[in-house]
Amino acid sequence: MSSAALLPAAGSLGFEGAPHEVARRLIGITLLVDGVGGRIVETEAYDSSEPAAHSFGGPRPRNAALFGPPGHAYVYRSYGLHWCLNFVCRESGHGAGVLIRALEPTHGVERMRERRGLDNARLLCAGPGRVGQALGVDGSFNGLALDAPPFALLARSEDRPSLEVEVGPRIGISKAIELPWRFGEKGSRYLSKPFGRSSPRG
DNA sequence: CTAGTGATCCGCT
DNA sequence: GCGGATCACTAGA
Secondary structure (H helix, E strand, O other), rough: OOOOOOOHHHHHHHOOHHHHHHHHHHHOOOEEEOOOOEHHHHHEEEEOOOOOOOOOOOOOOOOOHHHHHOOOEEEEOOOOOEEEEEEEEEEOOOOEEEEEEEEEEOHHHHHHHHHOOOOOOOHHHEOHHHHHHHOOOHHHHHHOOOOOEEEEEEEEOOOOOOOOOOEEOOOOOOOOOOOOOOEOOOOOOOOOOOOOOOOOOO
């Protein structure tokens, strides 16, 4: 049996914690939507205390889910085209979240290829908009709990004991660019962009 | 590999 | 009007 224990992990991820801690813990966790998805290899943390966050400036209709209970989804539309998935953190009313930026495809790869109209596994989920498209996430998922279908979060199996996490500045923002709140699995070739300069292989 | 650009919608000033 | 927590595509190093 291949995978040792793929156990539900939603209860042990500590979504009530700070977003940069949750973002780090999520690396290596498997995310599935209706059974389709893969290992989380890249995340970013956002908090209402800094101006890059959608929650900065307080609750509004669009960001309401971010101010809801932790362990739920916040889905927003990016540039009028793409759907991006976040996990809500901290306590209700705070407005913190973790953006899922990239997955290593492991489950339902054919389904993801169809949805993305793309053959290259490396690019299937390499970016938040690509993750949304590959997993079939749209605005109707906004506010759903992460510990119940269609979502599933599975603990790391022990096939990768030496998981190393890299840290760096967040991508695609113009404010609070100094915060090192982007996290990624070191050496993964499924990142949306490489971190500093290591070996560009994988 | 990096840099530039158009697409396309919604929330905010 | 303006500008995004982006992506696909093109051109050039």
